[in-house]
Amino acid sequence: MKINIILSILTLTLFFACDPNGKEQTTDSKNQVDSTQEETITKVTTKKEQDSEPQQNDVDAEPHHFICYNGDANPAMAISISFDEEEKALKVKYKGQKEAMVLTFVKEDYLEGGAHPTIETYYSEMYKGKENGVYKLSHSGIWDYAEYTRSKDGKKFIFTIDHELTAANDGYRTTPCF
Numbered sequence: 444m445k446i447n448i449i450l451s452i453l454t455l456t457l458f459f460a461c462d463p464n465g466k467e468q469t470t471d472s473k474n475q476v477d478s479t480q481e482e483t484i485t486k487v488t489t490k491k492e493q494d495s496e497p498q499q500n501d502v503d504a505e506p507h508h509f510i511c512y513n514g515d516a517n518p519a520m521a522i523s524i525s526f527d528e529e530e531k532a533l534k535v536k537y538k539g540q541k542e543a544m545v546l547t548f549v550k551e552d553y554l555e556g557g558a559h560p561t562i563e564t565y566y567s568e569m570y571k572g573k574e575n576g577v578y579k580l581s582h583s584g585i586w587d588y589a590e591y592t593r594s595k596d597g598k599k600f601i602f603t604i605d606h607e608l609t610a611a612n613d614g615y616r617t618t619p620c621f
Contacts, residue, residue: 512602523620
C-alpha cells in the first residue's frame with residue numbers, strides 16, 4: 444500500500460514536471476531544457492526510504508534462479524545468490540561455505556541513462572541475527588554486479604556475473620552455483 448502511494452506520487456510529479464513536447468516546465472523560459480538532449484541519471488527510490496528498517500525476506504521461499512559471481516580482484520573468490528520469482532535476492536553463499544546467509548531487502552533504485560537502465564537493489568547480509576555487511580546488486584542489460592561492503596571494517600568486494608556458469612537459463616541458473 445505504501446509502495447503504491449509512493450509510486451503514484453512520483454508518477455504524478457514526473458507527469459506535471461514535463462509538457463507534452465518533453466520539455467521541463469519552469470517559470471523562467473531561459474531555463475527550459477529539452478529532456479531528450481540532457482544526459483542525466485534519474486534516481487527513483489521505488490520501495491523504501493533510505494532510513495527505514497530492512498524488510499525480512501521469506502527465507503523459506505523456494506529459489507527461482509541463481510546468479511554466479513566471481514570476484515573482480517580475486518576470481519577464485521566466488522559467490523552464489525538465490526532469487527525468488529520477483530527478482531528479490533534471498534540468500535548469498537560464498538564458495539567453500541557450508542551454509543548460505545540471508546539477505547534482507549533494504550531499497551531499490553532505478554537509474555536511467557546509458558545503453559540500458561540500471562536497477563540497483565540493496566540488501567543487508569544477516570548472520571546470526573546481526574547485519575554482517577551490505578550488498579548492492581546492480582543489473583543492466585545482460586550484466587549483473589555485486590558490491591559487498593563488510594560492516595566490521597568497511598572493506599569493499601566487487602563481483603561480476605560469471606556468464607559461463609549462469610548461461611544455462613537465459614543468463615540464470617535453476618540450480619545452485621556450488
